[in-house]
Amino acid sequence: MLTDLTITTAIDGLRRRDFSASELVSAHIGAAEALNPRLNAYITITSESAGAAARSADEALAKGDAPLLTGIPLGIKDLFCTAGIRTTAASRILSDFVPPYESTVTQKLLHAGGVFLGKTNLDEFAMGSGNLTSFFGTVESPWHRTGDATPLVPGGSSGGSAAAVAAHIAMGATGTDTGGSIRQPAAYCGIVGLKPTYGRCSRWGTIGFASSLDQAGPMTRSVEDAAIMLGAMAGFDPRDSTSSEQPVPDFRAAVNRSVKGLRVGIPKEYRSEGLSEEMQAVWEKGIQWLKDAGCEVSDVSLPHTEYGLATYYIIAPAECSSNLARYDGVRFGLRVPGDSLDEMYEKTRHDGFGEEVRRRILMGTYVLSAGYYDAYYLKAQKIRTLICRDFINAFEEVDVLLTPTAPTTAFGINEKPDDPVQMYLNDIFTVPASMAGVPAMSVPAALNAEGLPLGLQLIGRHFDEETLIAAGSVLEKAAGFTARPDIHAGVAA
Amino acid sequence: MTWTIEGSTGAWEIVVGLEVHAQVISKAKLFSGASTLFGGEPNSQVSLVDAGFPGMLPVINHECVAQAVRTGLGLKAQINLMSRFDRKNYFYADLPTGYQISQFVHPIVGEGKIEIELADGTTREIGITRLHLEQDAGKLMHDQDPTRSFVDLNRAGVALMEIVSEPDIRSPEEAGAYLRKLRQILRYLGTCDGNMEEGSMRADVNVSVRKTGEAFRTRCEIKNVNSIRFVTQVIPIEAMRQIEIWESGGEVDQETRLFDPGKGETRSLRSKEDAHDYRYFPDPDLLPLVIERSWVDELAAALPELPDEKRARFQTEYGITAYDAGVLVAEQATADFYEAVAKGRDGRSAAAWMTGDFFAALNRMSRGIEESPVSADALGGMLDMIADGTINGKIAKEVLETMFETGESASDVVERKGLRQVTDTGAIETAADEIIAKHADKVAEYKSGKDKLFGFFVGQVMKATAGKANPAMVNEILKARLDG
C-alpha cells in the first residue's frame, strides 16, 4: 500500500515511476478523510490544493528535474502560516485567520516539492502536552492499550502531526518544539521527532509561543526521513534575527555514519522523577545497543536538571504573555464587541483564548510585573545560563546524551490531571535541551507491556544534529521498531 | 541670575528636564522594510511586521543604528558598544503588537551635553542623560465616526530617538534655547529634520518646583508638546499650578499631564487606578546589538562640522564677531552660503553684507537662503567690485537691491546703470573747485575752526558726482584745497 511507504522509499518509487505523485497523494488524502473523523489529527484537510500540487509534481517528475521531496505528502502543524490557507493555532481567536504569507519553513518545503495534505491539530498556541487544549477538539492517539479501547492522548503540542504520521495519513509532518512539543508526542506515538538546534530553522511565519525556545522540526517514521525533511526545512533566513548562519550539512549522509568510539553520556539526574520501571529498562537496552555499536558509554552530571521545568514555566509564559498581546481583535482574528476599547479587548481575549492559554498569559504577566521581575524572570534567565553550562560541560566529556523522552507512556484523554503542575511533569526530560537550545531527537524504542510505544531521547551539541542522526539510526536498527498503531491507513477506524 | 516665580511663601525655582522624541531620517522603518515617508494613503506604508501579524519578526535597520550613533557623537556623548532592545508591554489601539520595542535598560548612547546660549550672552551646559532607539506608534483618528476610532499604521514602527536631558533646565528661556540648539545639531547631522509641525520632533516636559537650595520635589510630565513656543508657555503654567498646590498645603502627584494651549492649562491624562506596569523584558526576537569601536570611529570621522565648532572657526578664520558667527551658523545652508562668499575675500565685509542688506532683502521677499535670487557667487562678485574700487559702498547697496529684483550680476547692473565709480582726478577736482567757489561762506567758517563742515563739502562733491566719486579721492582732494 502506498501509505506504507516512508519518505525515503517513496522518493525512489516516484523516480522509478512505480506510482505517480497523484496516486501517492490521493492514497493519503483518502486515508486521512477516512480516519480524521475519529482521530481529529487534522484541523483542515486541503484535498483540492493537494491534488493540484500532486499533478504539478508529476509534471516535474516527468521532466526529470524534480527536487527531492517532489510529490511527498506532508502534514503541516497548524502553527505554520500558509498563504491562502486558514491557519488557526488551534485557537478560537484565529479560527478564521487566512494569512497572506507563507512561513519560511513551509516555503522551503514547497520549494523542495512537498505536497501539503492539510493543517494538523495541536494544543492551542502549542501550549500543552496532551493535545487537550485545542479549540478544534482533542486528538485521539491511533494507539490504544492492548485490549482496551480507552482513548489516549497523542502527546502535545504537536499531537495532530504525531497522530497523522503514526496512523500513516501523512508521510511526515512538521512540528514545533518549545519544551518538548515534537519529542514527547513522537515518543507517545512511536515515531521519530527531531528538535533541531535553536536557530537552525527560521521562525518567520510560524506563530510564536516563546520566542527564545520555539523551534520547528520534522516528525517522521524513520530517522532517515527526519534527516531528509530537516535538510529541506533548515537554513539561514535574513527575516529572523535569531536564525543561524551555520551552513546546513547533508543530514542524510549522517544516517550511515559509524558511531564507533562515539562517547555517549548518561545523565544521572534523569534517573529519578517518576520514571517507570519499563522506561528504565528500555533506557538500559538503549545503552546496550549503543555499546554494541562501539560507543563508549559513561555517566555524566547535569546538576541543574531538576530546576529546568520550573524555570521553563517562568520563561515560556512570560514570553507568551507578550507574544500573544497582538491578539486584540483589531487587525485579524476574533473580535467580541465592547463599548470601550478595554472592554472589547477583555471580552475578545476572554472568549478567544482557552483556559490553559489564559492561565499561561496570566502567569507570564504576573512574573514580569513590577516587583516580581527580578525574583522570577531574571532569576529564571540566570538559572537557564546554569542549565546551558551543564550541557556545555557535559559535552566536553561526551559527544551525545541518551535519556528517556518522557517519564511514562501516553495517558488517557479522560485521565488528565486537574493540577496543572502534574500535567507539566510530562515535559521534565525534554525541557532542559530546549532551555539550552541544543538539538534533541526522540526515537521509538519499544512497546511497553500494555502495547504502547516508549521513546528514547538523544541530545547533542549545538548544531550537531548529524551525531543525533547517526546515533539515532543505530538505535532504530537495533530496536527494530515495526509496530503499528491499531488505527492506521487501510484499517477501518 | 536665577529665574524664579514669586509665590505667597516666597520665590520658587523651577526644575525642568526634557524628553525629546526625534524621528530618525531613514528610508525604511526601524525593524521593517516599509517606507517612512510622511503623508501616504492609510495603511499603505505598513508591512506585516508593523501590523504585528502572527509569526512576524523584527530585523533592525542598520542606518537607524548609524543615525543614533551620529547623534550621540554630535551630543559629545558616550557611545555604548553593547545595547539591547526591550519590550514595553501595554495595550493601546495604536500599538499593533501590544508592546513597543525600545531600549529601556541598555541604551545605545549614554551621557552627553549641549551648550546653550541665552539672550544676555551667557552660556550654560545642559546634561544629556541618554539617547535610545525605539518604535513610533500608529495614528488614531477620532472624528470620522460617531462610535469608532480609525487606525492608520503608516507611522507604526518608524524609528525614533528618545533624547533625555538631565533636570538641568531652570527657565522657560533655557528650555527654548535647549530645543533650538538640539534641533540645530540634529539638522546639521542630518539625523532628524526637526520639523515639529509634522511631528518629527516632539517633547515631553518634566516640571517640578522647589525653594532655592532644596532637593527635587515631585515632578509632572507634560506629554507631546509639539512646538518650542508651547514648551516655553507650558513651563510657567505648570510650575504655577504646582506652587499653588504646595502653598495651599497639598502634595503634587507624580503624573502625566496634557497641555491645552487654548485654555492655557494642563490637565491630568490618566486616572490613577489605571496605573501602568510596562513589564519590560529583553525582546527575545532580538539579540544584543553589538557595534565595533572602529565603525564608531569611521562615523565620527565622517561627521559634519557642528555649529559650535563652525562658529569658533568662523571667528578665527574670518575675523568676525561671535554674534555674527552665531547668526551665520544658525542653519547649515546659511553657513555654507557665507563660506562660499567669504572664501578668498574679506570675511568681515562678507559677514556685514550678509547679516545686513542681504538678509533684509530675503526677509522682505519672505524667502529662505536656498531660494535666494542672489547666489553666493553673485554676492561675492559684488564684494569684489567694492574691493577693487569699481563701486563704492553706497552704490553697492543700490546694486544689490537691483540684483535681488532682476537676478542680474553686479557687473551687469553697474554697466547697465553706469554706476562705475568716478576715479578721474580731474573730474573730482573740477567738482570740488565748483563747490568751494559756490560756498565761500562755509569755507571761511571751516577755516576758522569749524572742522565738522568737512563732511558737508564731501557730501556736496558726492552729490555733484551722483554718488559715484571715489570717497577716498574726494577726501584727499578736498583736504588739499581746504587745508592747504
Place this chain on the structure above:
Amino acid sequence: MALDPATARRVAKLARIGLNDQELETVRVQMGSILDWIGMLDEVDVENVPPMTGTEHVTLRQREDVVTDGGRAEDILSNAPDRAGAFFTVPKVVE
C-alpha cells in the same frame, strides 16, 4: 505562595483578559500552586551568574536601509474583523 484576589484581578486587567469572579478564583488558586512549585528555585544560588539572552552568542544582524515592503493595504486589512475604507477600527477612544 497564595495569590491575593486583588493581585489576581490586577494581573487579569494588565493582560486584558476579562474573567468573572469564579474564573478569577479558579485561576488564582492554580497560579498559587504553580508559584509554590516554582518556589523550589529559591534554593538555587545565582550569585554572579549572568542571565541568558538568546541561545546563540552572536550579535544582532542588521538590514540595509531599503524600502522593500508596503503598498499592500489590502493584504494588511484582509483579515480585519471591522474596517472603514483603508482604516482598522476600534471602539471610540476618548483621549
